Amino acid sequence: MLKINEVFYSIQGESSWVGHPTVFVRTTGCNLRCTYCDTKYSYYEGNFQETSTVLNEIAKHKTKFVCITGGEPLLQKEIFPLMDTLVSQGYQVSLETSGSKSIENVNPKVKTILDVKTPDSGAADSFLISNLAFSNSLTEFKFVICSENDFKWSEEFCRQHDLFGKFAVLYSPSYGAVSERWLAEQILAKNSIARLQIQLHKKIWSPDARGV
Ligand code: SF4
Numbered sequence: 507m508l509k510i511n512e513v514f515y516s517i518q519g520e521s522s523w524v525g526h527p528t529v530f531v532r533t534t535g536c537n538l539r540c541t542y543c544d545t546k547y548s549y550y551e552g553n554f555q556e557t558s559t560v561l562n563e564i565a566k567h568k569t570k571f572v573c574i575t576g577g578e579p580l581l582q583k584e585i586f587p588l589m590d591t592l593v594s595q596g597y598q599v600s601l602e603t604s605g606s607k608s609i610e611n612v613n614p615k616v617k618t619i620l621d622v623k624t625p626d627s628g629a630a631d632s633f634l635i636s637n638l639a640f641s642n643s644l645t646e647f648k649f650v651i652c653s654e655n656d657f658k659w660s661e662e663f664c665r666q667h668d669l670f671g672k673f674a675v676l677y678s679p680s681y682g683a684v685s686e687r688w689l690a691e692q693i694l695a696k697n698s699i700a701r702l703q704i705q706l707h708k709k710i711w712s713p714d715a716r717g718v
Pocket residue numbers: 536537538539540542543544545546548576577578604
C-alpha cells in the first residue's frame with residue numbers, strides 16, 4: 507500500500523521533460539520543511555491505495571510520461587516497485603526527490619531529479635552526498651535559488667562535486683524571493699553554465715493566465 511496525496515494529469519512544468527503531458531503521482535509525507543514549500547498539504551493528507559489502483563489510475567491517461575513527486579516519495583518503500591512496474595510497462599518515469607534519502611534502489615531507467623536544498627530553504631545539508639555515486643546520465647540536479655547567497659552556494663556545490671558537464675543542472679527562482687530576470691542576469695554575469703528553469707505550470711495555471 508502507498509499513501510497517496512493525489513494523482514493528477516497536467517503539463518510537466520520542470521526538468522528536461524518540461525511541456526510533456528504527464529500523470530503526476532504525489533505521495534503523502536515529507537521529512538523536510540522547506541521555507542518556501544508550496545505543497546504543505548502533502549505532509550499528512552492522503553489515502554492508502556494499492557499499487558494496482560495507482561497503476562489503473564495512471565493508465566486512464568494517454569501519455570507515457572509519469573512523474574513521481576511529493577512530499578518525499580522515497581519515504582515509502584512501495585514506491586520502488588511502482589517505478590519498476592511503470593518502467594517495465596514502457597512509461598517514461600521521472601522522480602522528484604530532495605536527495606535526503608538514498609536513491610540507490612531507484613530503477614536506473616527513471617529520470618531522477620535531485621532537488622538539492624540551499625541554505626535559504628532551511629534544509630541545507632539534508633542532501634546525502636552518497637547519492638552522487640548513484641546518479642547516472644538521466645539524473646538532473648535542481649537548485650531553488652532564494653538569494654545571492656543561495657546562488658553562490660549552488661555554484662560552489664556544483665563545482666565541488668563536478669556536476670557541470672556531467673549532469674543537467676537547473677536553477678529555479680524561488681517565487682516571491684527573487685525574479686526570473688534576476689536569476690537570468692546572475693547566471694550570465696557570473697558565467698554560470700546552469701540552465702535557468704521557469705516553473706511553466708505556475709505560469710500556465712496562474713489566475714492571470716486565463717483567457718484565449
Ligand atoms: S522537500 Fe518538497 S515537499 Fe518537502 S518541505 Fe521541501 S519543498 Fe515541501
